[in-house]
Amino acid sequence: MDADITSFEELLRLAKMGDEVAMAALFEMHRKRLRQMVQFRLDSRLKGRVDPSDVLQEAWIEARTRLPGFSEKEEMPFFLWLRLIVGQKLLDLRRHHIGVQMRTVDREIANGGIGIPGATSIALAAQLLGYANSPSDAAIQAETRRRIQEALDAMDPIDRxxxxxxxxxxxxxxxTAKTLxxxxxxxxxxxxxALQxxxxxxxxxQGNTDDTLTRAPHG
Known part of the structure; x- marks a missing residue:
């Protein structure tokens, strides 16, 4: 058996028995990806009020409690299981601090099986402007952002x-397929x-094309 798989399985076995060191090691394996997800999906109204590290800490506590019931036989890989818990914490925090119902897009995504905040056009537009050659003039940049957000809002929520x-x-x-x-x-x-x-x-x-988006990740 592969040594990495054996190591993971042993950590998982120990964590299920209540070994917090093993649980912390499992969580640490995925912390970078989970933090990136939090930073991307954290409601813009909560930035400055909620620290991503606090979200991950709450998720870790929840995962530690729920771990005994986790089973990969349910076809939920460990990372996606952790990611789902983190996403649920994001929803809880938004409801607690803002007190609003999920947006329509979020409901559509949740009905598709994700159960976490959907990607917003605001967050995506900010990322895309980072890839593109953004104009230096603030007014032009704001108009560009508005156009991108409107186009993103017109996309199918699942494609987005x-x-x-x-x-x-x-x-x-x-x-991605398993998540959706x-x-x-x-x-x-x-x-x-969606890339097209x-x-x-x-x-x-912006009157230009950036081939960064056409370079699909492997896997």
């Missing part, structure tokens, strides 16, 4: 989510379609 998972959270195609509960082929096709749409959006909004 696939783009987020693959390109900004760096999930593999298999992880769609086939591998559907996840791949939607991702290609993003290239069009950037071209229309």
């Amino acid at each position: 989510e696939v783009l987020t998972l693959r390109h900004f959270e760096f999930l593999t195609n298999a992880e 509960k769609i086939s591998h082929a559907a996840a791949s096709n939607r991702y290609i379609r 749409r993003m290239k069009q959006i950037l071209s229309m909004a």
Whole structure:
């Protein structure tokens, strides 16, 4: 048996028995990816009020409590299981601090099986402007951001989510398909379609194309 797999399985076995050192090691393996997910999906109204480290700490406590019931036989890889818990903490924090219901897009995504805050056009636009050659003039930049957000809002919510998972959270195609509960082929096709749409959006909004978005992650 592969040594890395043996190591993971042993850590998981110990963690299920209540070994907090083993549980901390398991969580640490995925901390960077989980933190990136929190920073991307944290409601903009909570930034400055909620620290991503606090979200991860609450998720770690929750995961430690729920771990005895975890089983990969349920076809939920450990990372995606942790990610789901982190996402649920984000929803809890938003409801607690803002006291609003989930946006329509979030409901659509949750019904698709994610159960966490959906990707917003605001967050995606900020990321895309980071890739593109953003104008220095503040007014022009604000107008560009507005156009990109409007185009993103017009996209199918699942396509927008696939783009987020693959390109900004760096999930593999298999992880994306499992997260959205769609086939591998559907996840791949939607991702290609979303990339093409993003290239069009950037071209229309800024008068140029950036091939960064056409370079699909491996997996």
